[in-house]
Amino acid sequence: MQEATFLILTALASGSQHGYGIITDVKQISGGRVQLRPGTLYTALERLHAQELISVDREEIVDARLRRYYRLTTKGSAVLAAEAARLRANAAAALSRLRLAGGNA
């Protein structure tokens, strides 16, 4: 899973968000390292929607404009949990080997 995809799913893990909310959340989660642009975000949202990892939660009209909220589906939660577990296992393995090699980790 690409990092941007992982971060988008993570941003939606705590509750539904609209596009702009996801962008600011992803920036915050990544410590400012990943800054999604609208084109990249909506391409990813469309792909995740087609994969049934996210769905539209609700729509609101704010300042005469449509605002769509997205949420994680059950399948999306499972995929995110599996990916987080995989990354944690990889990170644990890396740290363990660095310790064995006498690194500072």
Place this chain on the structure above:
Amino acid sequence: MSELERRYRRLLAWYPQWFRDEHEDEMLAMLTTDARDGQRRPRLAETADVIKSALWMRLRYPGRDPAGADALAQFCVLAPLFMIMAALADTAVPFPLPRSAEVQYGSPSLLAPRVVVSYLVLVIIAALTLAGLRWVALVVAALAFLSWFVAPDWYLVSLPGFSVGFYALEAAALAASPGARRGRHLITVSHCAALALLAAAFQAAILLRWLMMAPPLAPRRGEVGISAGITASLLLAALFLAAVRKMNPFLSLPGLALLYPAPLWLVLTAADWGPSSTLMVYAVYLGPPGLLACASLLFAVVPRIRRYALH
């Protein structure tokens, strides 16, 4: 609407229509909210990001553009009706031919077995599509297409490749479009008028070809035929384009692929040249409809395969 917003909308036009319908407002709100004070046009990085992702969306979901899919749905209902009209024009309006030409090119009798069967197949396909029985119609069209390779003489409309090109396009349109019911829903009075107009133009093309083959024009075919053929071809193309101008523009693609053998046939007759081998007949008359049929199927099937692969 501010100038900046108008420019952002123009930029978002890179996306396919179905994507704009779903996300344009949201993206526009996001882009304008992020704009700096006094910003008058989209920033370079934003422009590059939008164009890149829009091109990706068009490549990734080629079959999802409703206009293209709707055009195929309309085509799968209109084409069999046109074929029946064209076949009636070809078989029911005889033109006096010299004996030699009649043997080689003459329209068959309406009661000849191959004509009866061919009519029956066309009427069945038209009835099935009008009834919305898409998959049954698809099987009949596919079988009719395949049968041409077994019995190439069993086709209506004395124009090489015309019927088989229709069967290929019809089967592809039925498979790749949202279906005949959707097509039936989208047909308007304008479509019916265009259909009648095209059938009349088609009949004129057929009569013109007979005229070029019969005395007194036949001996001077090379002199007068080419200009007559080209004029008729341009007229047919102009009528067709005028007819579809105010309709779904995507309808012109399968329409042109179906109709182009008629003007081509006229020009070839006028130039006194014809494909000399079966392979050339395939290439000249079946190339464009075959390619379009394959492209329609690919555009419809690839996203589905990808969706299954993702699961």
